[in-house]
Amino acid sequence: MLAIDVNNLNKKYKNFHLKDVCFQLEKGYIMGFIGTNGAGKTTTLKSILNMIHIDGGEINILGKNFIKHEMELKQEIGYAFGGIDYYTRNKIRQVTNVVKRFYKNWDEEAYFNYLKKFNLDENKKIVELSAGMRVNYNLALALSHGAKLLILDEPTSGLDPVARDNLLDIFQELVEEGEISILFSTHITSDLEKCADYITYINNGQIIKSSEKEEFINTYRLLNGGESQLHEVKDHLISYKINSFGFTGLIHTKDFDPSSNIKSTLPNLEEIMIYFSKKEEQHV
Amino acid sequence: MYNLLLKELKLGVSPFYFLLPFITGTLMLVPAWLYFVVLLYFCCITIPNLLAGYKSQNDLIFSIMIPVTKKDIIKARVAVIVILELLHIVAAVIYGMISISLYPNLNYFFYKPTIGFWGLCFIMLAIFNIILISMYYKTAYKYGAATVTSIIGAVLFAGGAEWLGIKNSFVFDLFKGASADNMAIQISILIAGIAVFAIFTIIAYNIAIIQFEKVDI
Numbered sequence: 001m002l003a004i005d006v007n008n009l010n011k012k013y014k015n016f017h018l019k020d021v022c023f024q025l026e027k028g029y030i031m032g033f034i035g036t037n038g039a040g041k042t043t044t045l046k047s048i049l050n051m052i053h054i055d056g057g058e059i060n061i062l063g064k065n066f067i068k069h070e071m072e073l074k075q076e077i078g079y080a081f082g083g084i085d086y087y088t089r090n091k092i093r094q095v096t097n098v099v100k101r102f103y104k105n106w107d108e109e110a111y112f113n114y115l116k117k118f119n120l121d122e123n124k125k126i127v128e129l130s131a132g133m134r135v136n137y138n139l140a141l142a143l144s145h146g147a148k149l150l151i152l153d154e155p156t157s158g159l160d161p162v163a164r165d166n167l168l169d170i171f172q173e174l175v176e177e178g179e180i181s182i183l184f185s186t187h188i189t190s191d192l193e194k195c196a197d198y199i200t201y202i203n204n205g206q207i208i209k210s211s212e213k214e215e216f217i218n219t220y221r222l223l224n225g226g227e228s229q230l231h232e233v234k235d236h237l238i239s240y241k242i243n244s245f246g247f248t249g250l251i252h253t254k255d256f257d258p259s260s261n262i263k264s265t266l267p268n269l270e271e272i273m274i275y276f277s278k279k280e281e282q283h284v
Numbered sequence: 285m286y287n288l289l290l291k292e293l294k295l296g297v298s299p300f301y302f303l304l305p306f307i308t309g310t311l312m313l314v315p316a317w318l319y320f321v322v323l324l325y326f327c328c329i330t331i332p333n334l335l336a337g338y339k340s341q342n343d344l345i346f347s348i349m350i351p352v353t354k355k356d357i358i359k360a361r362v363a364v365i366v367i368l369e370l371l372h373i374v375a376a377v378i379y380g381m382i383s384i385s386l387y388p389n390l391n392y393f394f395y396k397p398t399i400g401f402w403g404l405c406f407i408m409l410a411i412f413n414i415i416l417i418s419m420y421y422k423t424a425y426k427y428g429a430a431t432v433t434s435i436i437g438a439v440l441f442a443g444g445a446e447w448l449g450i451k452n453s454f455v456f457d458l459f460k461g462a463s464a465d466n467m468a469i470q471i472s473i474l475i476a477g478i479a480v481f482a483i484f485t486i487i488a489y490n491i492a493i494i495q496f497e498k499v500d501i
Binding site: 046051052053070071074075079080081085086087088089090094095097098099101102103 | 287290291294295341342343345346348349350351352353498500501
């Protein structure tokens with residue numbers, strides 16, 4: 001079963017166009033949604049959640065059309081844009097007492113277990129929580145109402161490495177039983193290398209690739225060669241950088257001849273992002 | 285809807301705004317004052333502060349994230365505004381009755397707090413609501429222009445009504461002349477005022493639904 005099924009999502013702004021965005025997330029997996037700042041990550045997530053009016057496309061969540069079943073699906077989704085940044089002068093207890101009334105499957109016991117697990121004090125005001133604790137509080141709220149899908153926009157940004165690592169561990173624990181799926185956007189690619197099963201990469205409003213993580217990385221090769229070798233592959237390179245030793249460039253694996261003398265390695269996600277962004281700069 | 289109303293009252297609205305009607309209402313005790321101003325305090329103090337509170341507390345994102353329809357979000361918000369308005373009117377009526385009994389032989393240049401006068405107050409708030417609510421939900425967070433315009437609308441009505449009460453013999457007669465003691469006429473004006481208030485607020489609510497549906501969060 002698909003937790004998220006996005007087809008041909010289109011949204012046009014004056015200076016930005018989300019164009020034919022398509023991707024699918026299988027139930028029980030973690031998908032990392034990567035892209036540079038302004039690539040369209042938040043716009044896509046907001047479009048999925050009907051917070052933005054789309055110009056075209058279809059979005060199905062947990063097998064149901066989101067717009068038609070919005071209220072029903074919101075009961076089964078937990079989502080957050082960053083940490084909690086509303087009613088920050090109120091205590092956790094006050095906010096929870098209001099929030100829980102809206103969910104049919106609210107589990108008070110689970111809520112207190114998560115508070116304990118995340119070391120959250122109900123009597124603290126939200127403003128007193130660190131960035132990591134705010135994300136955890138959001139997760140506690142989502143998980144206590146039995147969310148089957150978590151959609152999180154940059155949950156790790158602003159967290160220290162330890163808090164980030166803890167959060168990623170929690171993500172992995174959550175999907176272990178195959179019931180919960182997570183879609184989270186980030187531009188911190190090391191997060192994904194650690195915990196994502198699938199990667200969807202968006203650049204300038206278009207999905208470059210959406211696939212299983214290993215397959216995603218395997219689609220590209222990072223080439224290192226002398227300046228004289230550049231002309232052999234220049235036309236096939238996604239983009240390249242010239243340095244004192246020659247060049248470094250990114251290429252689709254299918255366009256690369258392994259028998260050539262050019263040294264090739266598997267790129268990491270960061271390198272893929274960098275070279276794709278560079279491609280645009282070179283075209284400008 | 286009940287949960288949303290509870291959310292508004294527990295998180296959105298400071299208890300101070302429920303106390304304020306009983307503070308501003310004491311101005312009804314000023315002899316022969318311009319009593320429309322007592323209710324205009326709601327428009328000038330409560331509304332901008334309330335809407336600023338929603339904005340600074342990021343209420344829009346909070347409301348959108350919980351499983352409720354946009355229609356219900358507006359319904360709860362309009363209900364809160366109406367509850368506060370009624371509270372202001374009730375408090376002003378109580379103080380108005382005290383004022384009349386304190387100064388029984390006063391000559392009123394402006395309107396006396398008669399039953400009919402409260403009907404005019406309802407109309408003033410009706411005008412305020414229809415401008416405020418329909419303008420506010422164009423963005424659901426920008427409140428400046430909506431507040432200023434709706435206050436201007438309410439003040440123009442109050443000023444116009446007072447002017448007519450002084451200059452127009454028919455209106456003078458209704459509120460300050462022979463008809464002022466005619467209970468049937470006074471109650472009719474009040475009922476008409478309440479009807480205008482209800483109709484305008486319902487229209488405002490429906491315009492807000494259309495406006496809010498178009499808003500990208």
